[in-house]
Amino acid sequence: xxxxxxxxxxxxxxxxxxxxxxxxxxxxxxxxxxxxxxxxxxxxxxxxxxxxxxxxxxxxxxxxxxxxxxxxxxxxxxxxxxxxxxxxxxxxxxxxxxxxxxxxxxxxxxxxxxx
Amino acid sequence: xxxxxxxxxxxxxxxxxxxxxxxxxxxxxxxxxxxxxxxxxxxxxxxxxxxxxxxxxxxxxxxxxxxxxxxxxxxxxxxxxxxxxxxxxxxxxxxxxxxxxxxxxxxxxxxxxx
Numbered sequence: 001x002x003x004x005x006x007x008x009x010x011x012x013x014x015x016x017x018x019x020x021x022x023x024x025x026x027x028x029x030x031x032x033x034x035x036x037x038x039x040x041x042x043x044x045x046x047x048x049x050x051x052x053x054x055x056x057x058x059x060x061x062x063x064x065x066x067x068x069x070x071x072x073x074x075x076x077x078x079x080x081x082x083x084x085x086x087x088x089x090x091x092x093x094x095x096x097x098x099x100x101x102x103x104x105x106x107x108x109x110x111x112x113x114x115x
Numbered sequence: 116x117x118x119x120x121x122x123x124x125x126x127x128x129x130x131x132x133x134x135x136x137x138x139x140x141x142x143x144x145x146x147x148x149x150x151x152x153x154x155x156x157x158x159x160x161x162x163x164x165x166x167x168x169x170x171x172x173x174x175x176x177x178x179x180x181x182x183x184x185x186x187x188x189x190x191x192x193x194x195x196x197x198x199x200x201x202x203x204x205x206x207x208x209x210x211x212x213x214x215x216x217x218x219x220x221x222x223x224x225x226x227x228x229x
Binding site for chain 1: 119148150155156157158159160163171206208217218219220221222223
């Protein structure tokens with residue numbers, strides 16, 4: 001069975017500092033991995049996804065994530081935080097065999113950005 | 116492309132009442148998903164359609180829940196005899212069928228059962 005663990009339910013950074021949100025996954029087959037962002041009272045928006053091409057994936061708003069199979073990790077980073085990055089971030093996994101129809105989400109990490 | 120829409124955005128009901136939510140996916144998308152999200156948690160998969168066929172239901176979906184997608188376009192999620200534990204955000208997403216397809220989410224329907 002697949003699962004996702006997001007380390008840290010809350011992360012606080014200063015504006016301009018590095019953002020690092022951690023995600024570890026468990027999957028018995030090669031996974032597809034996703035990061036979504038959710039702003040208050042809005043649906044989830046895809047930031048980036050890994051589909052077994054390049055291990056370093058670049059997404060929107062300056063975010064990127066690196067797939068590390070040996071560490072079963074897919075951490076999300078951004079070099080310099082902006083106030084507008086404050087939101088909830090979800091890591092998700094689906095397996096390639098099922099074509100992605102069942103996606104398992106982590107519990108989320110709320111990012112706070114201090115001025 | 117107007118995105119995924121959901122109606123209503125908020126629903127307050129009394130325990131024991133039935134409620135129905137609607138989801139309109141992006142027009143060319145043939146996959147449609149329903150998720151439930153409670154406070155402090157990520158979305159939990161409930162059910163999935165490809166065109167009009169319901170292909171998977173989570174064990175989370177009790178027999179009080181039913182979902183339909185009659186013509187492979189919009190979908191409805193009905194909850195009968197609501198319970199306080201049903202209070203949550205119900206999210207709909209749609210995608211175009213392919214490996215690693217990207218799901219596009221609607222804004223959700225927030226259900227409060229009193």
